[in-house]
Amino acid sequence: MKKSSLSFTSELPRLSDLGEELLLIYDEVLPKKSTTFRKWMQSFPLKYPVKAGEDLKSVARFPQHISRIVDLCQNVSNRKLTIVVVGGGSVGDFGGFVASILKRGVRLVQMPSTWLAAIDSAHGGKTALNVGAAKNQIGTFYPADKIFLVKSLLLSQPEPRAFEGFGELLKISWIVGGPLWKQLSREKEINANVLWKYLPAAIQAKNKVVATDPEEKKGLRHILNLGHTVGHVLEAYYKLPHGVAINYGLDFSLRWSLQKGIMSRKTFEGLQQAPVSGYLLSPARDCLLSTKASDLKEFRHLLLSDKKKTKAQTLRFVFIKKPGACIIREVSVDDILIELCRQKEEELHG
Numbered sequence: 001m002k003k004s005s006l007s008f009t010s011e012l013p014r015l016s017d018l019g020e021e022l023l024l025i026y027d028e029v030l031p032k033k034s035t036t037f038r039k040w041m042q043s044f045p046l047k048y049p050v051k052a053g054e055d056l057k058s059v060a061r062f063p064q065h066i067s068r069i070v071d072l073c074q075n076v077s078n079r080k081l082t083i084v085v086v087g088g089g090s091v092g093d094f095g096g097f098v099a100s101i102l103k104r105g106v107r108l109v110q111m112p113s114t115w116l117a118a119i120d121s122a123h124g125g126k127t128a129l130n131v132g133a134a135k136n137q138i139g140t141f142y143p144a145d146k147i148f149l150v151k152s153l154l155l156s157q158p159e160p161r162a163f164e165g166f167g168e169l170l171k172i173s174w175i176v177g178g179p180l181w182k183q184l185s186r187e188k189e190i191n192a193n194v195l196w197k198y199l200p201a202a203i204q205a206k207n208k209v210v211a212t213d214p215e216e217k218k219g220l221r222h223i224l225n226l227g228h229t230v231g232h233v234l235e236a237y238y239k240l241p242h243g244v245a246i247n248y249g250l251d252f253s254l255r256w257s258l259q260k261g262i263m264s265r266k267t268f269e270g271l272q273q274a275p276v277s278g279y280l281l282s283p284a285r286d287c288l289l290s291t292k293a294s295d296l297k298e299f300r301h302l303l304l305s306d307k308k309k310t311k312a313q314t315l316r317f318v319f320i321k322k323p324g325a326c327i328i329r330e331v332s333v334d335d336i337l338i339e340l341c342r343q344k345e346e347e348l349h350g
């Protein structure tokens with residue numbers, strides 16, 4: 001798989017560093033958040049603003065988008081065209097998909113504007129569209145030629161958003177362990193500056209995992225789903241931001257790994273004692289505590305629509321033995337629901 005070049009900059013790059021003829025696909029909120037961005041985007045000859053979110057990734061709406069984009073680019077040759085995508089994960093998934101199919105593939109620059117995209121989704125080359133409520137059913141592997149991590153753009157997010165990106169940082173640091181987890185476990189507080197500091201190491205760690213199985217043919221890349229099986233259910237059902245739901249999903253995986261004897265109590269307590277683990281106690285936990293039998297029925301449906309399911313009623317679930325050692329086991333959807341109920345009881349009654 002093609003390697004993306006990575007640049008860390010404090011300010012938005014010069015247009016001449018991006019490519020020859022540029023089409024900017026950007027989240028329409030960004031010019032409202034930053035005057036610098038507003039001025040910068042005005043110098044792009046071709047622009048396509050989009051409204052971020054899962055609707056943008058809807059395959060049903062895609063024909064309208066692509067017709068307008070084809071019209072915009074009709075006088076540009078595919079050899080010269082570069083699509084510059086600025087936004088969070090939804091804009092990145094959409095814009096990456098467009099670049100991968102427009103004129104049979106044009107150059108792509110990704111410039112993430114959310115922590116979640118900067119740490120995770122802009123890297124690894126996956127693009128995606130949703131089919132109805134089923135997420136990411138269509139997509140391509142299409143790594144960006146260049147990825148720009150722009151500090152001022154990321155800092156234009158409200159500070160609480162750092163909490164959402166933190167789950168992805170914690171996920172990758174538990175997957176790879178070693179110095180990344182060692183250093184992160186000592187942090188007292190998570191804020192935007194701390195996330196910025198960890199970006200290079202987190203991206204390098206994700207790229208290392210992706211390199212073992214770039215197009216998900218061997219099942220090794222699946223490990224990046226740590227915390228995501230249950231996280232996705234809570235995200236969809238309670239309409240939580242992805243990162244908030246993933247924080248709970250990680251906590252769930254940790255507790256289930258202990259329950260199954262995959263993780264020792266000593267390791268579990270060590271992880272719980274790290275100051276950063278306090279950030280896992282997310283609002284998703286409150287949602288879960290109010291779960292009723294009728295909710296579980298819907299959870300079952302959502303788990304079964306997860307595209308990573310294997311045979312009829314089983315899923316490949318990522319457990320954690322210790323930081324740097326994750327284990328994938330096939331579990332049934334019922335096993336997950338039973339464990340959710342067990343954790344709820346444990347939480348309520350100790």
Ligand SMILES: NC(=O)c1ccc[n+]([C@@H]2O[C@H](COP(=O)([O-])OP(=O)(O)OC[C@H]3O[C@@H](n4cnc5c(N)ncnc54)[C@H](O)[C@@H]3O)[C@@H](O)[C@H]2O)c1
Binds near residue numbers: 158
């Ligand atoms: N391709 C991958 O490998 C991969 C991996 C993980 C997640 N994803 C996808 O990423 C998406 C979630 O990512 P996300 O949370 O970044 O999504 P998003 O693009 O929906 O952004 C979330 C919100 O933040 C706003 N926003 C963006 N930048 C901002 C800024 N600088 N300041 C203020 N507000 C800003 C957006 O308008 C939106 O309301 C999902 O669609 C998920 O499927 C993809």
Ligand SMILES: [Zn+2]
Binds near residue numbers: 120168228242246
């Ligand atoms: Zn994620």
